[in-house]
Amino acid sequence: MMKTNNLGLYIHIPFCLKKCHYCDFYSEAGTDSAIRAKYVDSLCSEIAWYGGRLGLASEDGGRLVDTVFIGGGTPSILDAGQTARIVSTIFDSFRVAEDAEISMECNPATLTAEKLAAYRKAGINRLSMGVQSMEPSVLEIMGRAHGPEDVISNFRLAREAGFDNINLDVMFGVPGQDMEIWKDTVHKVLALEPEHLSFYSLELAEGTEFYRRLASGQLKETAPEKDREMYHWMLETLDGCGYEHYEISNAAKPGCRCRHNLKYWNLEDYLGLGAAAHSFIADKRFSNPEDVSKYVDSWQTGNPAVDWHQENTWEDSLTDYIFTALRKTEGIGKKDFAERFGREFWDVFADRRAEFEEYMAAGDAAEDNEGVCITRKGMDIASELIALFL
Amino acid sequence: MDYQKYIRNFSIIAHIDHGKSTLADRIIEKTGLVAQRDMKEQFLDNMELERERGITIKLQTTRLVFQSKDGNEYILNLIDTPGHVDFTYEVSRSLAACEGAVLVVDSTQGVEAQTMANVYLALEQDLEILPCLNKIDLASSRPQETKDEIEEMIGIDAQDAPLVSGKEGIGIEDLLEEVVKRFPAPDGDPEGKLKALIFDSVYDNYKGVVIYTRVMDGEVKVGDMIRLMNTKKKYEVTEVGVMAPGHVPTRSLRAGEVGYICASLKQVADARVGDTITLDKNPTDEPLPGYKKVQSMVYCGIYPAEGEKYEGVKDALEKLQVNDAAFLFEPETSQALGFGFRCGFLGLLHMEIIVECLEREFGLAVITTSPSVVYKVVMNDGTEEMIQNPTNLPDLTLIKHIEEPIVKADIMIPKEYVGAIMELCQERRGNMIHMEYITETRVQLHYEMPLNEVIYDFFDALKSKTRGYGSLDYEFIRYQKSNLVKLDVLLNKDLVDAFSMIVHESKAYNRGRFVCQKLKEIIPMHQFEVPIQAAIGQKVIARETVKAFRKDVIAKCYGGDISRKKKLLEKQKEGKKRMRQFGTVEVPQEAFTAVLKYDENK
Numbered sequence: 001m002m003k004t005n006n007l008g009l010y011i012h013i014p015f016c017l018k019k020c021h022y023c024d025f026y027s028e029a030g031t032d033s034a035i036r037a038k039y040v041d042s043l044c045s046e047i048a049w050y051g052g053r054l055g056l057a058s059e060d061g062g063r064l065v066d067t068v069f070i071g072g073g074t075p076s077i078l079d080a081g082q083t084a085r086i087v088s089t090i091f092d093s094f095r096v097a098e099d100a101e102i103s104m105e106c107n108p109a110t111l112t113a114e115k116l117a118a119y120r121k122a123g124i125n126r127l128s129m130g131v132q133s134m135e136p137s138v139l140e141i142m143g144r145a146h147g148p149e150d151v152i153s154n155f156r157l158a159r160e161a162g163f164d165n166i167n168l169d170v171m172f173g174v175p176g177q178d179m180e181i182w183k184d185t186v187h188k189v190l191a192l193e194p195e196h197l198s199f200y201s202l203e204l205a206e207g208t209e210f211y212r213r214l215a216s217g218q219l220k221e222t223a224p225e226k227d228r229e230m231y232h233w234m235l236e237t238l239d240g241c242g243y244e245h246y247e248i249s250n251a252a253k254p255g256c257r258c259r260h261n262l263k264y265w266n267l268e269d270y271l272g273l274g275a276a277a278h279s280f281i282a283d284k285r286f287s288n289p290e291d292v293s294k295y296v297d298s299w300q301t302g303n304p305a306v307d308w309h310q311e312n313t314w315e316d317s318l319t320d321y322i323f324t325a326l327r328k329t330e331g332i333g334k335k336d337f338a339e340r341f342g343r344e345f346w347d348v349f350a351d352r353r354a355e356f357e358e359y360m361a362a363g364d365a366a367e368d369n370e371g372v373c374i375t376r377k378g379m380d381i382a383s384e385l386i387a388l389f390l
Numbered sequence: 391m392d393y394q395k396y397i398r399n400f401s402i403i404a405h406i407d408h409g410k411s412t413l414a415d416r417i418i419e420k421t422g423l424v425a426q427r428d429m430k431e432q433f434l435d436n437m438e439l440e441r442e443r444g445i446t447i448k449l450q451t452t453r454l455v456f457q458s459k460d461g462n463e464y465i466l467n468l469i470d471t472p473g474h475v476d477f478t479y480e481v482s483r484s485l486a487a488c489e490g491a492v493l494v495v496d497s498t499q500g501v502e503a504q505t506m507a508n509v510y511l512a513l514e515q516d517l518e519i520l521p522c523l524n525k526i527d528l529a530s531s532r533p534q535e536t537k538d539e540i541e542e543m544i545g546i547d548a549q550d551a552p553l554v555s556g557k558e559g560i561g562i563e564d565l566l567e568e569v570v571k572r573f574p575a576p577d578g579d580p581e582g583k584l585k586a587l588i589f590d591s592v593y594d595n596y597k598g599v600v601i602y603t604r605v606m607d608g609e610v611k612v613g614d615m616i617r618l619m620n621t622k623k624k625y626e627v628t629e630v631g632v633m634a635p636g637h638v639p640t641r642s643l644r645a646g647e648v649g650y651i652c653a654s655l656k657q658v659a660d661a662r663v664g665d666t667i668t669l670d671k672n673p674t675d676e677p678l679p680g681y682k683k684v685q686s687m688v689y690c691g692i693y694p695a696e697g698e699k700y701e702g703v704k705d706a707l708e709k710l711q712v713n714d715a716a717f718l719f720e721p722e723t724s725q726a727l728g729f730g731f732r733c734g735f736l737g738l739l740h741m742e743i744i745v746e747c748l749e750r751e752f753g754l755a756v757i758t759t760s761p762s763v764v765y766k767v768v769m770n771d772g773t774e775e776m777i778q779n780p781t782n783l784p785d786l787t788l789i790k791h792i793e794e795p796i797v798k799a800d801i802m803i804p805k806e807y808v809g810a811i812m813e814l815c816q817e818r819r820g821n822m823i824h825m826e827y828i829t830e831t832r833v834q835l836h837y838e839m840p841l842n843e844v845i846y847d848f849f850d851a852l853k854s855k856t857r858g859y860g861s862l863d864y865e866f867i868r869y870q871k872s873n874l875v876k877l878d879v880l881l882n883k884d885l886v887d888a889f890s891m892i893v894h895e896s897k898a899y900n901r902g903r904f905v906c907q908k909l910k911e912i913i914p915m916h917q918f919e920v921p922i923q924a925a926i927g928q929k930v931i932a933r934e935t936v937k938a939f940r941k942d943v944i945a946k947c948y949g950g951d952i953s954r955k956k957k958l959l960e961k962q963k964e965g966k967k968r969m970r971q972f973g974t975v976e977v978p979q980e981a982f983t984a985v986l987k988y989d990e991n992k
Contacts, residue, residue: 010949201945224915224941249945264948278950285953310953323956327947362917381917382943387963390956 007054007281008067008263009094011043011086012274013075014292017110020132021143021213022171024205026276026290027073039275039292040082042299044089046273049304051093054271054281063269065090066097067260069104070124076106080118087122101126101259103167109146111154116161126258127158128167128198133177134185141176141219143209148188155192165256167196172234173227174202175210175219182230190241195256199234200249201227228380235376248327248379265328267321267340275305283312314341318348322389327382331366331373345372352388359385394646398573399467399604401485401517403508404494409524413494413556414468418635420562421454421466451590451602451648453632458570466569467648469589469604471508477736478863479682482511483589483664486680487604487648490518490573492565493540497523497531497553501539506802506832507861509544520572521548522565527555543829576646583674584608584616586643586651586667591658593712597629599655600637603667604648606678611642615670616653619677620662624670625653659684659715684716685866686734687795688741688761688845689778691722691888692748693730695755695979700729706752707731710744717744722779726886727757732779735761738845757979759888763841766793766869780890783876786927792892793869795841798823800863805833807856814851818843819894839864840872842892877902879909880923880930884973888982902932905985910934912981920975 014027015036028035055062068090075083083104090096103126104119119127133139134148151168158166168189172182189197202222204211213219235245243251247265250258263270272279275295278287286309288295298305312320318341325332337345346353356372359365364378365385374385404410454466469488471481485491491512495501512519521540523533533553540548552568554561578585590602610616614627629652631639643649655661662684666677694703707719718734735741741761748754760780767775767783768790777783799820803811805827812835815822820837828834839848844864852860875898879889893901902924909922913936920936944955 201941201943203945225938228941248943248947261948264952270949272949276950278953280949280952287950320952320956323959324947324952364917380941380943383959383962384942387959390960390963 004066004268005063006066006097006268007063007094008069008260008268008270009065009090010260010270010272010277010279011047011068011070011075011090012272012277013070013072013078014275015039015072015077016074017077017107017145018143019209021141021209022174022202022205024208025073028292031292035292035296036078036082038296038300040078040086042296043086043274045299045302046304047086047089048093049302050271050273055094057093062095064097065094066100067263068096068100068102069260070102071105071128073105074107074110075104076110076115080115083115083124084118084122087124091123101165103128103258103260105130106154107146108150108154111157113157113161116158116163120162125163126165126167127163128169128196129154129158131168131185131189132171133174133181134188135177135181138174138177138181138185142171142174151189152192155194165196166194167198167258168192168194169198169200171200171202172230173222175214175222177222179226179230179233183233186234186237190237196250196252196258197238197243198250199231201231231380232376245376246329248382262328265324267317267324283317285310285312317341319390323386326372326374326386326389329373329376331371333371335370337371349389355388359388393644394575394577396462397465397467397576397646398490398569399469399488399576399646399648400490400492400569400573401469401471401488401512402492402494403471403485403505403512404524405496405499405502405505405508408494408496408499408502408505409556410494413524413554413562414470416556416559416562417466417468417566418452418454420559420566421456450635451633452635453648456566456570459567460570464570466566469648477740478511480590480663481508482514482680483587485512485515485517486678487587487589488515488517489576490520490569492569493519493521493544494524495521495536495540496525497533497536498525498528500532500536501543502859506543506828507863518573519544519546520568521546521551522568523551523553524556526553527558527560543832578605578607578645580607580609580644580646582607582645583672584610584614584667584669585674585678586610587678588618588661588663588665588667590663591655591661591715593658594637594652597637597652599652599658599661601651601653601655601661601667602633602648603643603651605643605645607645607674608669609642609644610651610667610669616651616667617670617673618661619666619668619673620681620683621660621665623660625655627651627653657712657715659711662715684736686716686718686764687737687841687866688735688763689732690735690741690761691724691727691730691757691759691779692719692733692745693724693727693757693759693888695757698755702752703731703748703754703756706748706754707733709752710747714744716740724759724781724888726888727759730757734778738849755979757888758982760891760982760985761845762892763795763845765795765874765892768793777892780876780892781887783892791871792874794872794874795866796838796868796870797841797844797864798867799837799839799844801835801837801852801860802828803833803835803852803856803860805831807860808833808835810855811835811852811860814848814855815839818848819896838867840870840894841866842894875926877905877931878925879905880921880925881909881913881975881977882918882920882973883923884975886977889985898926899931902926906932906934908985909977909981910936912978912984914976914978916975918974 015031016027016029019029051057102124104124105128107130131151132142132144170185170189214221238251245251246257269281275288275292276290286306288305289307295305334345364375366373366375374382378385402410402414450470452468456464456466458464469484471484523536525531537548552561552565554565585607586603586605588601588603592600594600612627615624616627617624629639630643631637632649664681668674694700711717716736719731722732723729745758748756762780765777767777769788770790815837818839820839823836825835849862852862873895874892875895877891877893877898878885906922906924915937919938922934923930924932947955
């Protein structure tokens, strides 16, 4: 995958009805509509401000934006009008490609036919729905606000509204979820025939409700071998249904890979807007504060809210690239690597080659003339393999 | 002698945690020699490690000037003592340099076992003992009961014992007045033949070895040719002085005085604790009594960890040895660990201190192997070999028998623990010689025990079974024929020589099982199953399995995750560097010491 000069936009909506028990993303639960309204104002100011630097109002007319991803939090918590305003501000501020992928995350039970129609009209052409499980007891343990029937009804509404590119998120390795429950969830999800599936092994993050319950012994962690059994069963099932596994936790029908997320994994530029959003532009990383009021206060006075930035060194970008690119099943292309970093892959990592070959012998990694990659078996220990190059 | 009238040489003795070092700090502060702001938390415990553990390892000696109410100015030489069973000999030499000892008893705790052990050491040296009750500022302080206990258990009058608080600085002056009043001034003939006791020595980058000494008779000054009576070596004195603190040169040191001598010694091992200094041309007839040669009781291998340089470890060991006469090392090689060193120590604590020094003060990552005592192997042809490293044990068919070192162990405990401790000693192959009641509530047990049972975890077990009240002293008495076997550990079918140990046949099964279980807890999961086996020769006697490791993957990685999760992964990798690879199995460093730790539930 050659690096392009195109830009991806990420818009963070840090609001939720309630906090899910596994979630460690930045979001505020139980906020009132006045705060959300102010937030949307700030967000539009920020979009316009960056439009002046990287978008239409900049000297050269700006970079082509070919992906937009509105994530959260729960973006669908906003009024349809607010969402439409955000998208139209993007169109007004940036040179957006005609075939741009414009995704939005939403939670089942927050969608209506009217909202969906408004999203379509605004230009959103891809939905990502947080299903997580189709088993009520598992949804309850996870602290999700919806039931399995909401998934089915909302999915139908989305199709009826014209969405022909839908992702569904599911999770495995969740306490209380056994193999049978997992299989049942996957079967029900596949029956909806989504274009894209994300399937995440539960990660226990400090500060989450799950972490607390686990530490206090209220919940029991899924054994790693069970977790891996679920993962590999999922991959095999997807093989048989016409999906291509293209990243550790993602698979898609041909042509339906998430172009925005691929920007992260290909170390391409993206601009993250909204509280807690991260950007990577021209080898610089920067981010906004994880704090809605700080963010809003900044933009009310017209000042960028960035509170962290870092200029990547050559090594930083090199390891960032390894860290993300090896997540893809296609791995790292040698030609691409050499073009980006000015040196051959095995020239940079000569001292790791022998160890990498041990992993190849064990069937965890593979190499050909084109590149190096982690095999399906090796995905279980992807971190170990990635760490080899860090 | 007139000048001697105004000198008092004394130590402070106490149970660990009874506040000895804090009290010493206050005394130094009161006599005004160190400004408060210059004091680290506790002046006398000045190794970082010591401060952390709250124990004194390396002696610190300070000369104080005290203006007494009687109108005279006194020189107080406060000689510190280390506080652990490994250093009993060093303590006894420090005490031999004194006329008196302040016995600090925590008035909230009362008399404890180690207090007794220290009192006995002081009594052996015929010291005047001045009891003093510490921590009287605390609400739980019970001075009268503590005084009664001291009288009953130690048999010294404690009714007038000064009441102090080292923490709050209460009663310090009263205590010093008592020191002046109660402790005898030193005697000794300054005109006599030189006789001076070495009670400590340190290495100084500029001066070379600095010998800390108490002059018993005679006088020593710069230019004198001195002779160390036990090592029989001669040196010319280049400097004498007192610790004020810091080295302050003086014209001479005379009988009764405490100070330092520099004489171009290259390493502290040349100035052995307990040795007697005399003048070469007019020597004394007899050395001072009580000299013992340093004898390493425990040996272990110290190896550079993955990524650490051999030379770096060697340099550090050399530096440590320069300052620690009791520490020995020589190069050795292990199949599993590569090039390293065989090191000899006074005991297990001494070993832990050296290892921690390497890690903290020198910033080195090292691996230590199972400690071992020195075995005497008698071959079929009648020759004898001394074996410090289990790996070097000759082929069993060539061996007639093996002998192991036996120690005389004196254990002091409150009487309610007698049953538990007798059981423990029996379990460690101890042989009871006799038992005596010291007071109505306190018992001393005398055992003969194999040293290899003592070094593993006996002290930890004793402490644990007596809630910290038990104390132990041991000394080598003889070698004795014993039924010993070599226990090997195999990881994934490969023998890891660094884990090999020599154990009594009757203990092999239990120890093998314990080691396998411990290793199972510590060795992380791998991508394959790792069998852990304990074996004697070809015979496997215990086995555990580390289940295959199957998951090390970050499930979610999007825009904001990249920096954060990458850092986490880098950290994780850093942690793995501290593991050592054996064949295909990675073993964390702590595995080597953890297999030795006492575990009450085992």
